[in-house]
Structure formats: structure tokens, C-alpha cells
Amino acid sequence: MLHIHILTVLPELLESPFAHSIMKRAQEKGLLEIHVHQLRKWAVNKYGMVDDYQYGGGAGMVMMCEPLANAIDELQKDQRFDEIIYMTPDGSRFDQKRANLLSLKNNLLIICGHYKGIDERIRQQYVTMEISIGDYVLSGGELAAAVVVDAIGRLIPGVLNDETSALTDSFQDNLLAPPVYTRPADFRGMTVPDILLQGDPKKVEDWRYEQAVQRTKDRRPDLMSDL
Numbered sequence: 053m054l055h056i057h058i059l060t061v062l063p064e065l066l067e068s069p070f071a072h073s074i075m076k077r078a079q080e081k082g083l084l085e086i087h088v089h090q091l092r093k094w095a096v097n098k099y100g101m102v103d104d105y106q107y108g109g110g111a112g113m114v115m116m117c118e119p120l121a122n123a124i125d126e127l128q129k130d131q132r133f134d135e136i137i138y139m140t141p142d143g144s145r146f147d148q149k150r151a152n153l154l155s156l157k158n159n160l161l162i163i164c165g166h167y168k169g170i171d172e173r174i175r176q177q178y179v180t181m182e183i184s185i186g187d188y189v190l191s192g193g194e195l196a197a198a199v200v201v202d203a204i205g206r207l208i209p210g211v212l213n214d215e216t217s218a219l220t221d222s223f224q225d226n227l228l229a230p231p232v233y234t235r236p237a238d239f240r241g242m243t244v245p246d247i248l249l250q251g252d253p254k255k256v257e258d259w260r261y262e263q264a265v266q267r268t269k270d271r272r273p274d275l276m277s278d279l
């Protein structure tokens with residue numbers, strides 16, 4: 053069972069992404085629990101203040117130490133987190149390897165940054181992992197957190213119906229997935245490769261592997277160099 057706690061000033065953004073399909077089933081099966089916490093619960097005043105001007109001047113607010121520290125301390129009374137993850141564009145790039153690793157943990161805390169980010173002292177004192185989902189800037193960490201939780205959640209053993217299907221995803225062997233087809237065998241004159249129709253499992257497996265390698269060479273040669 054994986055517990056994921058998320059600290060955010062916009063909990064509404066994180067309601068829908070986990071309420072459908074595979075993420076919904078993971079929670080119904082008792083394999084995943086997602087707890088979204090409104091950071092303003094730990095605000096420093098009755099106006100719900102959680103951010104302030106940055107020292108040294110400059111545009112943009114910074115998320116204050118006290119609300120984050122108090123929230124994390126309180127949440128850690130019940131259980132210690134295996135990782136305290138800060139979602140930030142200057143974190144290390146999220147990939148399938150990191151998703152596999154995180155899917156094996158029991159307790160994760162994800163902090164969603166806003167504005168100019170969080171006070172550096174929280175990063176130093178509390179944060180154990182900093183994640184970016186790519187080289188572009190989002191207006192907050194929530195959508196990035198949703199991406200990460202989805203990628204992790206589907207890898208928890210028992211979540212996917214067909215146990216092998218995560219193993220044949222793109223990226224699991226640093227290869228992209230091969231092309232797939234369903235009925236009809238002839239769609240407007242475009243046919244399905246014969247090997248797939250003949251049903252020799254060994255030939256199908258070999259064909260899929262060749263296609264995966266070719267597709268990766270064509271589209272993502274950078275993945276092959278990691279092999």
C-alpha cells in the first residue's frame with residue numbers, strides 16, 4: 053500500500069486527475085491512498101498567508117518556511133515519509149526509472165510550489181528529492197504532481213489488470229513501444245501486418261522487438277545510447 057500526501061494551495065486542481073480510470077481503481081483496490089492537504093491550514097495568520105516578498109527584492113512571492121515546516125512536522129507525527137518531494141522546474145527530470153523506484157515506497161509527501169518557489173531553507177532541511185517533469189515552466193507544481201502520481205500509481209503491483217502490461221510500455225527497456233492494431237484487418241485499404249494475423253507468438257514477439265528498436269532509433273536515438 054502506497055500513501056501519497058500532497059501539500060498545495062490549490063487542492064481543487066488535484067481532485068479530478070485521480071478520480072477516474074486506473075487511478076480510481078488503484079484506490080478502490082486499497083493499493084493507493086492519496087491525501088491532498090490545503091497548505092493554508094498551516095497559514096501564519098487568519099488571512100491564510102503562506103507567501104511573502106523575497107529578501108533582496110524582485111518580482112514574485114516566495115512560499116514561507118513556517119506553514120511548510122509546520123505542515124510537514126504535523127504530517128510526520130503519524131508516519132515518516134520515505135521521500136519528501138518538491139515539484140520544481142529546477143529539479144531533476146522525471147523518468148520511468150524514477151517512477152519505478154517511487155512505486156515501491158510506502159509513504160511519500162509531494163510539495164507543490166507556486167510563485168517563485170519555496171524558501172531555500174525548506175529545501176535544505178526537509179526536501180529529499182526535487183522533481184521536474186520537463187524543460188518548460190508551469191504556473192504551479194500541481195499538474196506536474198498529478199503526472200508523477202499517475203506514473204507511479206499504475207506501477208504499483210496489482211493496479212493494472214493485465215500484470216504484464218506495464219512491462220511492455222514504452223521506456224521500460226529504454227525502448228519505445230511497437231505499433232499496435234485492432235479490428236478491422238483492412239481499414240480503407242490499409243492492412244494489418246501479416247505476422248500479427250498469423251498468430252505465431254514467437255514470430256509476433258520478434259516482430260514487436262524489431263519494431264520497437266526501429267521506432268526508438270528513428271524517434272529517440274538518445275534512449276539507445278543509454279543501453
Ligand code: 6GU
Binds near residue numbers: 184
Ligand atoms: Cl515540477 N513545476 C513547475 N512549476 N513547472 C514545471 C515543473 C514543475 N516541471 C516542469 N515544469
